[in-house]
Amino acid sequence: MLHSPVDRVAEATPHAIAKRFRGLSDRSLAWLFVAPSIVLLLAVNIFPLIWTIRLSFTNFRVNRPNAEVEFVGLKNYISILSDKDIWLTMQATAHFLIWTLVLQVLIGFSLAYLINKKFRGNDLWTTIIVLPMMLSPAVVGNFWTFLYQPQIGLFNYAIGFLTGADPSSFSMIGDVALAPWAIVIVDTWMWTPFVMLICLAGLRSIPDSIYEAAECDRASKWRQFWTITIPLVLPFLMLAVLFRGIENFKMFDLVVQLTGGGPGSITELTSINLKREAFEKWRTGYASAYAVILFVTVFGLASIYVKALNKVKER
Amino acid sequence: MTIRHVRSLAAFGAVLAAGVAGTSQASAKDLTLCWAAWDPANALVELSKDFEAKSGVKMKFEFVPWPNFADRMLNELNSGGKLCDLMIGDSQWIGGAAENGQYVKLNDFFDKEGIKMDDFIPATVVGYAEWPKNSPNYWALPAFGDVIGWSYRKDWFARPELQTEFKKKYGRDLAVPKTFAELKDIAEFFQKREIDGKTVYGAGIYTERGSEGITMGAMDVLYSFGFQYENPDKPYELDGFVNSAKAVQGLEFYKQLYDCCTPPGHSDAYMSEDIDAYKSGQVALHMNFAFTWPGINADANVGGDKSGYFPNPAGPDGVAFAQLGGQGISVVSASEKKDDALAYIKWFAQPEVQQKWWQMGGYSALRKVVEDPGFATSQPYAQTFLDSMAIVKDFWAEPAYASLLQATQKRFHDYVVAGQGSAQDALDGLAKDWTQIFDDEGKY
Structure with a gap:
């Protein structure tokens, strides 16, 4: 007899999928669940920030695609x-x-x-x-x-x-x-x-x-x-x-x-x-x-x- | 999977493929033209119906209000966006768009189609189509001739009591000014005057800070006072030309005009604010681009015989110049419909289309249209347009024009509107800013 929703979900999960995840620790599962959010955060926030910091040391101009981009240090x-x-x-x-x-x-x-x-x-x-x-x-x-x-x-x-x-x-x-x-x-x-x-x-x-x-x-x-x-x-x-x-x-x-x-x-x-x-x-x-x-x-x-x-x- | 399943899948695939083909065919048969949102753009929509009928190409339009036009469209060009197939871009963009490969070079196309630049008003060819300037490298077809001039309340000028009072005060008739000094007298005369029970003001001038307004306005005066962009004999040598004594006088004059004779709250006014001030009967005269004149002429309050038009008056040395406006039409390099876009330009360049363009409120730059004997009398403002186009100068069209423009906006607004520093400080600072920009561009 199934008592809780968790038990019911476990029972309903196809055997092949359940087998694939059986060996995972709680920590791995936690990472698996937060991974999409972390990837999104990296793509939307962290990558642009790192890219901006990189650009800040150059003379890059977005309207000059043909111009050479030079590293200008702290200028x-x-x-x-x-x-x-x-x-x-x-x-x-x-x-x-x-x-x-x-x-x-x-x-x-x-x-x-x-x-x-x-x-x-x-x-x-x-x-x-x-x-x-x-x-x-x-x-x-x-x-x-x-x-x-x-x-x-x-x-x-x-x-x-x-x-x-x-x-x-x-x-x-x-x-x-x-x-x-x-x-x-x-x-x-x-x-x-x-x-x-x-x-x-x-x-x-x-x-x-x-x-x-x-x-x-x-x-x-x-x-x-x-x-x-x-x-x-x-x-x-x-x-x-x-x-x-x-x-x-x-x-x-x-x-x-x-x-x-x-x-x-x-x-x-x-x-x-x-x-x-x-x-x-x-x-x-x-x-x-x-x-x-x-x-x-x-x-x-x-x-x-x-x-x-x-x-x-x-x- | 049964044979029946395979058949239905194949049929579905065929329908889908037909749909996709149909879609791509439909999208190949439309063109998007990008321009500013203003009266001439509406006229172009009407005019383009003829092209649609003849070519079967559906025209789409992307119009952006002037204050945001450069931001929006330069973003589009810089990002290689495919929104616009045709761009009627501002004259100052031509250098950057040509050097950065954003516009298609049109020389071969013009040669093939027999379109000659000699057929267009020379100033519009230099201003809208050529880069480098004064070289036979064409990136646009002159599409809309425009220039700054003045409109004035002819009905107020004609009032006997005002005529008498003006003559008594200034010793001459209240008439179209021949010099900027006379223009200021007139503006002062009308400032805070009661006319028909309403307080009116002298002049509407450009003071806008955000985009290009105050530069376009002040330059009219500066040119006529003797300002030069650079040493005519040594390009990019600015000191002593940008900040010459005559240029300083010109900027001082513009500030005096702002201080003495504009309506209250006129600290951030450009085309629409000026035209509103004029049409609502607030000011006796106002500077604006010629594109506003058909609208004034047709206006119920100030149109017809109530308004007159005149080109920029002369500076202290008797010379007069006017700031060029207007744009050329270009094919955007990122467009996937270049052939249709070129077909549009070919159609637009035809004399009969250009004639119709003028009749609908668009200022044609084709000489055949403007040199027609009947042109000067075809509209009350036509002669002023011709006179103004004969004395034009334009702002830098260098790839770094945006930086040059922003520096000018800041220096002029700081002095003229905010009253900070002197005209000499403003122009010395401007010469320094521009020199730095050109230095960064590797011009020295």
């Missing part, structure tokens, strides 16, 4: 790291990254804190708040160019209405001083709901009994917030920062649609600059070195951050 890396313009794109990326993270954490956590309170229409408001993150970044970038339009844009109109300034007297995406903030505002509008949702999950994971115990100890709301809520939500918050940090380090589509990297190069983030080198100037070897530098940077920073996150979780 591409030295050239990139000593290029003033690339450091400016790094600065633009850092500005974007830091301010979007600060604003999204502050606003996202505040919204989550409010939404976590029980009130009428709670679910409706949650749905409305998360709508922006469901849109395509390219679409968001495109329609914000209309909102920022000095003559007909709602954003300019609202600022004009609130401050009394002429709406057409400033251009959010055409002014060097305002454009870096224009992209921060749009990214914050779009992705704060994501941070909010993660914080909300954190807030809802805190057992009520902890707050009840604090109430018994006559802890004030302020103290409860700093000694219970914040420490217990912190791992979630840090996770949100990790996700958003990695995403915004690679930010491309939204900013390209909004400003195209301009005015001048003031909002040219590293990924936009990299795309120009790789697919407009076709400097494949140089762009590969650039991509490797960015990869090492984001991987290094993320690794340090994950260690810190693990320490916070262990506390």
Whole structure:
């Protein structure tokens, strides 16, 4: 009599196949099962990475199939790291990254804190708040160019209405001083709901009994917030920062649609600059070195951050 | 396996083989033409129906909007893709496409079919077909002549009260400008003026950052002010030519024009943004490629007698040049349907097809069409097209053109729109960038 599904599968397996696998150890079987995934991973991730690293030491250009490919050593890396313009794109990326993270954490956590309170229409408001993150970044970038339009844009109109300034007297995406903030505002509008949702999950994971115990100890709301809520939500918050940090380090589509990297190069983030080198100037070897530098940077920073996150979780 | 099984298998195989043969025959009888998504492309779809009827070849089209056109199509050419059999590629691609074997050389085909390049406007042959430039090596047939010029609100210029006010202020009639200085006066005159209860602005100019916009716009002014790409006597010697005092003046002028006279938010404008600004009645005049003129002429708001057209005015030394646009049609080397593609070019080169092309809104580059006595008066913009085509210059068409273009975009936008540094800094930097690129190309 067959008792379990495993027994039934074993019974149903043709004898010839069963015989072929009979001598395999558990370890061999495990390898057999994960092998397709490993092969796929090697083909899709590891091979391109190794190939990119190889190309980064050459002068290869994909649009010059007949040109001789020369090994140039560290020339591409030295050239990139000593290029003033690339450091400016790094600065633009850092500005974007830091301010979007600060604003999204502050606003996202505040919204989550409010939404976590029980009130009428709670679910409706949650749905409305998360709508922006469901849109395509390219679409968001495109329609914000209309909102920022000095003559007909709602954003300019609202600022004009609130401050009394002429709406057409400033251009959010055409002014060097305002454009870096224009992209921060749009990214914050779009992705704060994501941070909010993660914080909300954190807030809802805190057992009520902890707050009840604090109430018994006559802890004030302020103290409860700093000694219970914040420490217990912190791992979630840090996770949100990790996700958003990695995403915004690679930010491309939204900013390209909004400003195209301009005015001048003031909002040219590293990924936009990299795309120009790789697919407009076709400097494949140089762009590969650039991509490797960015990869090492984001991987290094993320690794340090994950260690810190693990320490916070262990506390 | 029984005999019956074998028979049915054989029958299935025969049906399958017939199907495959049918499919391959069908696919051999179609051609894909790649071009930008714009009005002339729609006209070409209509025009090509005649080719389909005569040849039995079904035409397919792959049109990509201008801002993404180069990215998409150069990717296709560089990867050896077989999507396009025919490519109406930008004039600056010709060097790279020829040297990297992406286009089929057409000399033998032209000789065999009796297609003579002398029959086409000389500037379009040099600009769209030849590589190296000024050598009889042809990689394309001039397909669409285009050039930057200006359109203006003729109805506003004709208003007596504006005429009077302008004359009082500038001491001359409000008329088509003869120099860029006059053009700036006109643009300043209209800037933030109330016309029919609406605030209007001076001029729509090219300021786009991402692809080629600001370069195409600023170069019009720079050429007319005395900018030169290189030492005419020593190729690739750039210092003192790219960043000459006259070139610096030209770039300063373009920035002044941007600062004084463009509509708010005009910091990333190219063909479509400029035409939108003009058609919506926001600006008194605007620069754009000639392909926009048929659309303006037919427009309900600004068309007919409301608009006029003029070529680039002169710079301080009295000389005027215009940035060449337009494209040639080439056969893609990776295509497996080269014979049909060549048949299309043969059909397209016929004078009667070229005549029809012009009537449908395509700018023919065939001399027989444009030198016809009735051509200049056939459309309100036809004479301006001829005048502009007579003064064209083009950007580098070297294989490294993309790097040269991106460096220019960055330097010009940094200065003109972002206001960083001076015009001298921008052009000194540009000369340095270009020298480095040519050095990498082994030109020194």
